[in-house]
Amino acid sequence: MKSTPHINPQAPIAETILLPGDPLRAKFIAETYLEDVQQFNSVRNMLGFTGTYQGTPVSVMGSGMGIPSISLYAWELIHVFGCKKLIRVGTCGGMQEGVNLYDVVIGQAACSNSSFTDQYGLPGTYAPIASYRLIEAVREQAKAKGVTTHVGNILSSDVFYHADPTFNERWQKMGVLAVEMESAGLYATAAHAGVEALGIFTVSDSLVTGAETTAEERQTAFTQMMELALPLAAL
Ligand code: HPA
Numbered sequence: 001m002k003s004t005p006h007i008n009p010q011a012p013i014a015e016t017i018l019l020p021g022d023p024l025r026a027k028f029i030a031e032t033y034l035e036d037v038q039q040f041n042s043v044r045n046m047l048g049f050t051g052t053y054q055g056t057p058v059s060v061m062g063s064g065m066g067i068p069s070i071s072l073y074a075w076e077l078i079h080v081f082g083c084k085k086l087i088r089v090g091t092c093g094g095m096q097e098g099v100n101l102y103d104v105v106i107g108q109a110a111c112s113n114s115s116f117t118d119q120y121g122l123p124g125t126y127a128p129i130a131s132y133r134l135i136e137a138v139r140e141q142a143k144a145k146g147v148t149t150h151v152g153n154i155l156s157s158d159v160f161y162h163a164d165p166t167f168n169e170r171w172q173k174m175g176v177l178a179v180e181m182e183s184a185g186l187y188a189t190a191a192h193a194g195v196e197a198l199g200i201f202t203v204s205d206s207l208v209t210g211a212e213t214t215a216e217e218r219q220t221a222f223t224q225m226m227e228l229a230l231p232l233a234a235l
Contacts, residue, residue: 007048011038011050013081017058018059018088019060019062020062020088021063023045024047032226034052034060037049049061053233056233067116067185074185074197079193086195086196088107089226089229090201094205095177096208102220104221106139106152106199109128109152111156114185128184130197137231138228138229152177156182158181183199200228
């Protein structure tokens, strides 16, 4: 089997892959939701697993934090291992009133302060967007299950601790729903390769109210999000 500097597969990798930031989250997802699980990666402890969900092969692997990390894993998964549907499952900070703790945010597009897309040398500014097909499918799942979702623009920030206290406010003014740190890199990498990507998030903290979730509550919200994400494997 082929290998890369960051992935040395000990088992097959499915065309659909879920990408939580935390590799232990990947392990939890594999053990909780998938059948016939095999671990395919352990390089740098970025654990990756392949199994089946309702009979369809699905992989799940940690992405690490930030655009550089998720983008290099996505590139290798797409270009070397043939992944065609890459779904980030993560947490985000809510940036608007009405985007409440535990709601699900679907990242229709991802703004960023990263220079990642400069590499494509485009004569303008690229707008990284998710696969509309995947957005629609998740929305259908959410409607059927009665889960509140918010679909819209998110911000993939390179900076977690800001020197500039007005940074978030200015994005909030533009109607950006939530902040996280990866999706713009994932979307651009997928678009450049002609494959599909989507980011789905549970709101773990609110930049509007300052509220934060507890570990136990996060688990419940996480389960809800996984129930929306996993059926995408069968599309
Ligand atoms: N900022 C950036 N990334 C995040 C946040 C946040 O507030 N919450 C969850 N991921």
